Amino acid sequence: MSRTEPGPDFRTEPDPVLETIMRIVAKVAKISPDELRPENPVTGITNVDSILLLEIVALSELELGIEISEEDLFAMTTVADFVAACRQLTPDPAREEHHNEA
Numbered sequence: 001m002s003r004t005e006p007g008p009d010f011r012t013e014p015d016p017v018l019e020t021i022m023r024i025v026a027k028v029a030k031i032s033p034d035e036l037r038p039e040n041p042v043t044g045i046t047n048v049d050s051i052l053l054l055e056i057v058a059l060s061e062l063e064l065g066i067e068i069s070e071e072d073l074f075a076m077t078t079v080a081d082f083v084a085a086c087r088q089l090t091p092d093p094a095r096e097e098h099h100n101e102a
Contacts, residue, residue: 017086020060029045038080041079
């Protein structure tokens with residue numbers, strides 16, 4: 001009998017994008033990173049209103065060197081969606097090293 005596993009625990013392996021986002025959210029929301037769960041709604045993070053959410057997005061963009069479009073931002077419903085979008089937009093150093101070698 002197989003059971004459906006919940007989404008992967010996104011804290012099991014080192015992930016600089018995740019670590020950056022968790023640090024930013026925890027700092028802005030004044031909460032422990034342990035309080036954040038992948039399934040939490042982005043708009044339901046403890047102590048975070050729409051203004052603080054924009055601050056989280058702006059700091060994430062600045063620190064990761066990315067730009068999140070309004071369309072992408074409004075499509076994100078959970079913390080996991082936000083992390084995944086940031087991962088996609090963040091340059092992969094290994095991929096860039098390979099590109100520069102060619």
